[in-house]
Amino acid sequence: MQQRELAITLWRQTWPMAIGVLALLGFQLVDSAFIARLGTAQLAAQSFTFPLSFLIIGIQVGMGIAIAALISRALGAGEGERARRLSSLVLMAGGGVIGLLAIILWLFHVPIFRLLGADATTLSYIYIYWGPQLLSAWLGALLYFSYSVFRAHGDTRLPGKMMVLSSLVNLVLDPLLIFGVGDWEGWGLPGAAWATAIAFSVGLLVTTRKLLKRQWASQLGLWLEAKQSWRPFTGIAAPAMVSQLMPPLAAMLAISVVAGLGESEVAAWGLASRLETLSLMVILAMTMSLPPWLGRCYGAGDWGQIQQLMRLAVKVALVWQLSLGVVLALGAPWLAMALAGNPEVQNELTLLIRFLLPSYAALGVCMLVVSAGNALGWPLRAMLLSSARLFICYLPFLWLGSQFFGWWGLAAGAAVGNLLAGLMAWQVMRRILSRPHRQAGFVN
Incomplete structure (x- = not known):
C-alpha cells in the first residue's frame, strides 16, 4: 500500500475514534468542572478516586x-x-471479572483511600x-468490550458514534443530577456518577442490539473455544493488563x-489528569484503531505494511x-480559569x-x-517498556522535583519523565523495525 493510501486509511480508521474519545473524555472533564463548582473538598474527593478508577480501566x-x-x-x-x-467469551468473562x-x-475502599492520604472530610464525600x-x-467496561469487538472487525464508526451519544446524555444529565432543577436540590457529588451510569447504559443497549443484528457473537462451542484460546489469550492479556495496571499504580x-502538598494541589492534579487524557485523544484513538489493523497484518504476515504503519503513526x-x-x-x-473556580487551584x-x-x-x-507491541506478539516487551516509563522515568523525577522544588519541581519532573519515556520508546521501535527478517519471531 502506498504511503498516501496508508495515511488516508489510517485517517478513516482513526477519526471516528478520535471524535468518540474527544466526546468521552470531554464529558469526564465536564464532570470535574461541574464538581469544582461544588467546592475544593468535593473535587479533591473525586481526584482521590481516579487511581482506582484507572485500575478498573487498566x-x-x-x-x-x-x-x-x-x-x-x-x-x-x-x-x-x-x-x-x-x-461472546470476552463479553461474558470480562463482565464477571470487572x-x-x-x-x-x-x-x-476506606483503608485504601486512607492509605492514599484522604482525611475524614474527604472520606465522607468519597x-x-x-x-x-x-x-x-x-x-x-461492558461497553468497552463491545467496542473492542467492533474495532476488531474494522468498524470504528459505531464505537465513535456511541461515545458521542453517551457523552451527550451525560452532558445533559450532569447539571440536572448534580445541582438539581426547580425545587429539587440534586444529589451533589454522587449525581455525576449516576449521570455517567445512565449514559453508559444507553450506549450499551444500542451496541448490544447492533452486535446481535450483525451476528458477530455466537453461543455455540464456547466451552471448547475457551479451552483452546485461554493460553494465547493469557499470553497477550496478562502482560497487557500488567502494562495497563502500571499507570493506576503510578x-x-x-x-x-x-497529597503531601495540600488539598488545592490535589484538586489541581485531578483536573490536570482529566485534561491529560482529553489532550491525548488522537493518540488514544490510534491506540484503539491501529492494533486491530496491525493484528490483521500480523495474521496475514504483511510485515512491510506493519513498518509503514508504525512510522506513519509516530x-x-x-x-x-x-x-x-x-x-x-x-x-x-484562561484554560485553568475555565476549569477551576478557586484562584489558588487555577x-x-x-x-x-x-x-x-x-x-x-x-x-x-x-x-x-506499547499498544503495537500487544498486537504484534511482543506483549512482554511492551509491558517492560510501560513499566520503565512509569517507574524509571516518570515517578522518580516527579518525586525528586517535589522534594527539592515543591509544586514547580513536581510539574517539571513529570515533564522530564515523559520526555525520557518517549526517547526510550523510539529506540525500542527503531531496533524492532530495523530487523525485518526477525519480525515473524518477536521473541520476548
Whole structure:
C-alpha cells in the first residue's frame, strides 16, 4: 500500500475514534468542572478516586487488547466462526471479572483511600460517590468490550458514534443530577456518577442490539473455544493488563506525593489528569484503531505494511501532540480559569499545563509503541517498556522535583519523565523495525 493510501486509511480508521474519545473524555472533564463548582473538598474527593478508577480501566483495556488481537488475527486467517465465539467469551468473562473487582474495591475502599492520604472530610464525600461510580465503571467496561469487538472487525464508526451519544446524555444529565432543577436540590457529588451510569447504559443497549443484528457473537462451542484460546489469550492479556495496571499504580503513588502538598494541589492534579487524557485523544484513538489493523497484518504476515504503519503513526503523534501542547500551554491561564473556580487551584493548574502538555508528544510515542507491541506478539516487551516509563522515568523525577522544588519541581519532573519515556520508546521501535527478517519471531 502506498504511503498516501496508508495515511488516508489510517485517517478513516482513526477519526471516528478520535471524535468518540474527544466526546468521552470531554464529558469526564465536564464532570470535574461541574464538581469544582461544588467546592475544593468535593473535587479533591473525586481526584482521590481516579487511581482506582484507572485500575478498573487498566484491567478492562488489557482484556480488550487481548480479545481484539485474537479476533483480528482470526479474521485475518479467515476463521470467522472462531471470531464470533471469541466475541461472546470476552463479553461474558470480562463482565464477571470487572464486576468482582468492583465489589472488592467497595468492600475495602476506606483503608485504601486512607492509605492514599484522604482525611475524614474527604472520606465522607468519597463514601457517597464511590458506590455509583463503581456501577458506572462496570457498565463502562461492558461497553468497552463491545467496542473492542467492533474495532476488531474494522468498524470504528459505531464505537465513535456511541461515545458521542453517551457523552451527550451525560452532558445533559450532569447539571440536572448534580445541582438539581426547580425545587429539587440534586444529589451533589454522587449525581455525576449516576449521570455517567445512565449514559453508559444507553450506549450499551444500542451496541448490544447492533452486535446481535450483525451476528458477530455466537453461543455455540464456547466451552471448547475457551479451552483452546485461554493460553494465547493469557499470553497477550496478562502482560497487557500488567502494562495497563502500571499507570493506576503510578497514579496512586503520584497522588500520595501530591497529597503531601495540600488539598488545592490535589484538586489541581485531578483536573490536570482529566485534561491529560482529553489532550491525548488522537493518540488514544490510534491506540484503539491501529492494533486491530496491525493484528490483521500480523495474521496475514504483511510485515512491510506493519513498518509503514508504525512510522506513519509516530509522525502523526509527534506533529499533532506537540502543536496542541504548545497552543494549550500558551493559553494555560484562561484554560485553568475555565476549569477551576478557586484562584489558588487555577494558579497551580496553570503551572501543570505549561509543563506537562508539550511533553505529551513524547508520551504519545511511548503509548503507540506499547499498544503495537500487544498486537504484534511482543506483549512482554511492551509491558517492560510501560513499566520503565512509569517507574524509571516518570515517578522518580516527579518525586525528586517535589522534594527539592515543591509544586514547580513536581510539574517539571513529570515533564522530564515523559520526555525520557518517549526517547526510550523510539529506540525500542527503531531496533524492532530495523530487523525485518526477525519480525515473524518477536521473541520476548
